[in-house]
Amino acid sequence: MRVELAAVYGFCPGVRRAVAMVEAHLRGRGALSTLGAIVHNAQVVEELARKGARVVEDLSEVREGAVAVTAHGAGPGVYEEIRRRGLHLVDTTCPIVRRAQEAAHRLSEEGFTVLIYGEAAHPEVGGLLAWTGGRGLATLDPQEAGRVQGPRLALISQTTKDAEAFWEFAQAVTWESRGRLRELRALDTTCPETGRRYRAAQDLAQRVQAIFVVGSRNSANTRRLAEVVRATGVQTHFIESADEIRPDDLAGLSAVGVTAGASTPDEAVRAVLARLRELGGEP
Numbered sequence: 001m002r003v004e005l006a007a008v009y010g011f012c013p014g015v016r017r018a019v020a021m022v023e024a025h026l027r028g029r030g031a032l033s034t035l036g037a038i039v040h041n042a043q044v045v046e047e048l049a050r051k052g053a054r055v056v057e058d059l060s061e062v063r064e065g066a067v068a069v070t071a072h073g074a075g076p077g078v079y080e081e082i083r084r085r086g087l088h089l090v091d092t093t094c095p096i097v098r099r100a101q102e103a104a105h106r107l108s109e110e111g112f113t114v115l116i117y118g119e120a121a122h123p124e125v126g127g128l129l130a131w132t133g134g135r136g137l138a139t140l141d142p143q144e145a146g147r148v149q150g151p152r153l154a155l156i157s158q159t160t161k162d163a164e165a166f167w168e169f170a171q172a173v174t175w176e177s178r179g180r181l182r183e184l185r186a187l188d189t190t191c192p193e194t195g196r197r198y199r200a201a202q203d204l205a206q207r208v209q210a211i212f213v214v215g216s217r218n219s220a221n222t223r224r225l226a227e228v229v230r231a232t233g234v235q236t237h238f239i240e241s242a243d244e245i246r247p248d249d250l251a252g253l254s255a256v257g258v259t260a261g262a263s264t265p266d267e268a269v270r271a272v273l274a275r276l277r278e279l280g281g282e283p
Helices: 013-029 042-051 076-085 095-109 123-131 142-147 163-176 192-205 220-231 268-280
Strands: 002-005 032-035 053-056 065-071 088-091 113-117 136-139 152-157 181-185 210-214 237-238 255-260
Touching: 002 268, 013 032, 013 042, 013 065, 013 088, 032 192, 042 053, 042 136, 065 076, 076 123, 095 113, 095 123, 095 152, 113 123, 113 163, 123 136, 136 142, 142 163, 152 163, 152 237, 163 181, 192 210, 192 220, 210 220, 220 237, 220 255, 255 268
Parallel strands: 002 255, 032 053, 032 065, 065 088, 113 136, 113 152, 152 181, 210 237, 210 255
Antiparallel strands: none
């Protein structure tokens, strides 16, 4: 059985940077709290916890004197509260998320209502909404544009969404808003790294019979990656760890592929490859 790894997989630069920043603080200055999981991957969070990075949900829980804002970013009120409490800040916000935050703030200051293509419950989107100063709305449904008050509307995206899907959303919003708006702007704030993983997985699907998608199930980008793989028609297994691979998953297969979400560490991918080799796989 041939095993092939996707050309692009696993940790994106923003996640790798966030983890490296936290680890550098732990080595140089000791323990700290992270305001939420530093990335959406249980293995990474558990490993950092062993080194002294404690996850908290509110700044009132911070005991270490230092706190990290996650790669998903946060709203301006969070930074103000960190300063008020006199905490040392490790800001691991992904630069691409930061760009989206700046766009949300700038557009709202220019008088636009900001419509975010994204999941309202996602922490990144919560931060983006906060940067609009109360002049934003998040949805995946273009018909929600009808709720927008005022003549000027600006569209941006959760960074982990697919660029093509964002532009389809923008096109639908344009149609829904016809005759009602004086001005409509659309700014693509999606992350190119996410799209690279999708395209690499689609390419891999042409050469294998099944693909194992590795990553946490609470990771939006990994869930979407699994959806992209399933859409190709290839047999798809969404797993969090190598332990989930069963011999029956490989029955009758001569070629399998492996890919991983942008928040999945290299160690998890290596463990999956090792498990597949145990079950008869060859590189």
